[in-house]
Amino acid sequence: MTGGSLSLSQISVRRSGRTILSIDHLTIPAGAFVGIIGTNGAGKTTLLKTCAGLIAPAQGSVRIDDVNLGRLGPWARCRLRKRIGYIPQSTEYNAELPFTVREVVAMGRTSLKPLLVRLDRQDYAVVDRWIETLGLGNRRDQTFRSLSGGEQQKVLIARAMAQEPEILMLDEPCANLDFNWKHQISEIIERLYRQTNVTVLMVSHETGVLPPACERIVLFREGRIVADGTPDAVLSTEVLRRAYDGAFRVVVAEGRRYTVNAEREGDR
Amino acid sequence: MSVLLGQASLAIDPFFYTVIAAGAIAGASCGLLGAYIVALRLPFIGVFISHTAMAGTIFAYLFGLNPTVGPVLVSTIAAMSLAGIRPGRSRLDPNVALGILFSLMLGLTFLGIGLTQDSRTEILGLLWGSILFVRGESVVVIGVAALALAAFAMLFNKELKVLLFSRTIASATGVHETFVYALFLGLCGIILAVNLPLVGGLMIFSLITNPAAAAYQICRGHRAVVLASTLFGALSAVGGFIASYYLNLPTGACIVLASALVFALAAACRTFARRAD
Known part of the structure; x- marks a missing residue:
């Protein structure tokens, strides 16, 4: 895999006069598997759509392999987007x-x-x-x-x-599935990633569906990056408390990280 | 019986062949168009564009302009301008936007009718059309427009399929979605404007929606849907005309009812046959 890197710089996406996504800098190298997590309305889907050029940021640049998406005409943009595999939410x-x-x-x-x-x-x-x-x-x-x-x-x-594709963007691919299917789909994504080494951006509410191949997680809240790093660093009790306003801890099983409510555990 | 025989002899009159040919072409065009419009969940688009063409015709009539070129241009431009409306991107739902634009065009149409000094019969005929008074040259015009639509559907088949399935996927993955969609809408404008004098603004809506909705009930695969919808459209128009002829009923109403019957039969087929997808 030669291409498939993504770089966002000074991005600001606004809707109805409100900033819904604000990123100073985010670089995703070719061949990386990045999980995007965050609270409801944190800007996860907006991030994917901005990366795919479906949403034009009010300011800033999105680069795919060093090509600025915003500077391209419609035909050149289509040529560049051929490299993107996009799996939207079921409403789309x-x-x-x-x-x-x-x-x-x-x-x-x-x-x-x-x-x-x-x-x-x-x-x-x-x-x-x-x-x-x-x-x-x-x-x-x-x-x-x-x-x-x-x-x-x-x-x-x-x-x-x-x-x-060189970049695969998945928006909640395991949403509304039973746990058996969630596991199957997550395993398929991991297998395909290992076979093709495509760059993967996977948005998910649940950390448990991010496969072990996901070596980096970016955590969003209110349109901003709260944490960006290895799953161990991002899914710490302290970081999760900051992002979700609650006490959570992570249980690791078969390389997957499941968040559990630590407060309720304490009650019992 | 004598009446039937008398009418049967009329049925082979070349005049009625022209009417049947016009009905078949108009029905097939609307049916084909409907296969895409229904899948895009924009049935209101047909009413909006046909009323735009109607307003265009009336104002062309008022200002003494060409009664065909003006409406075709106006409705094509109006239709293509809809390419900018995308579900989820604007605060206004596309169907609500179309409803507002439709009411605007309806207002302009009736304003034009009110301003007309001469006989209003011809103008009011645009509401229901006047397929019985179709001329040979009109059949040629709608025939050429139908062929253009069929060619478009074949040439852009692969892009149209993605567009119908998901405009988001089409756009994100480099399909020339906006270009093909704008072309489709422009063609919509032309097809509806040239068919308007024949089938009328009200009937066009049912010929777009009902045959396509029937095809989506019983077909598997895109090609089957497109072919069935085209066939159902032609059948509705021709069947409705023949029924009106033998039963001595209003033609426009019979065509609308025939298209509704086609949908009812398709829905019944799906329910009773319980055909596995």
Whole structure:
């Protein structure tokens, strides 16, 4: 993997006259796995959207491999964004349409082909390979809408990987899933990261779904970075108290870090 | 029976062939357009653009301008300007914005009607259209517009699919989403403006929504949806016309009811067949 680095400098995103994201400096080297956590409304999704150029900051610059996203025209911006695999929250895609699983995964190849050029056999070979890799072979011709939430998430991951991205942005990929699916999706993300060494930015409310491969966590509160470092450094009782206004401690199991409420534990 | 025979002999009159051809083309165009509009959850777009074209036609009529070019231009520009409205990015929901714009165009339309000194029959005909009085050259115009839409749907098929699934994903991953969406809206403006004199502002809404909604009930895969919606649109228009002809009922109303019937049948199929997706 040669590309896939991200750099944000002096970023300020405003909405309705209020600053919702303010970052002095944040650099993510190519091939890193970074977990983004924080309170509700802390600016985690805004950060992803700003990195992908979906939200234009009021000031500051977003650079992908040293190319300033804000300085590009629409066509050049599209060319740069081909490197981004993006998995949004479920409210941002239309799961009710009768697209088949293969059609959804094939959408990952769209930006790799110029306008007016159809996907060819090679594209579909890549699509089918990712369908098989994610264990969706028997679901290939079923509609996306007929799948369970966990299976839909697998399809979205296959779609993003079919794009052969250098940066993979995941916005709450384990939200609204049962614990078995949360674990499965988290393991899939880790496996894909280790196989492809794609740069990963994973937003999550729950620390337990960040896989052991996640070697860095950035913690947000009210649009600002509260802590940025190794999971051990960020998920300390002191830092969590500052960010969440409560007493929490971290339980480590199989390389994953789960936060538990220390106050309630004390009550018992 | 004699009446039926009499009408049956009328049915082979070339005049009615033109009407049926116009209905089939208009229905198919609206059905195809609807496959995208319904998936974008913007059914109001059809009403807004058709009323923009209607206001354009009336003011062109008032100022003595060309009655076709003016409305086509106005509705195309109005439609393309909607490309800037993105769900989640502005405080206004796109459908609310369309509702406000629609009421503005309706107000302008009735203001234009009020200012018209001459007979208002022709103008009021724009509400329901006048498919029975279609001329050969109109069929050619809507036919060319329909072919342009079909070509667009084929050429930009891969981009359109991502756009329908998620504009966020399309935009974030480098699909030329804004360009294709603006082109689509422009084409919407043209299709609706050229079909308006035939099917009318009110009927266009049902021909956009009902056939597409029916297709989404029973189809699997994007291609099947697009083909079924186009076919259902044509069937609604032609079936509605034939029903009105034999039952001696208003044509516009029969076409609207036929499109609603197509949706009801599709919904029933889905319910009773319990077809697995």
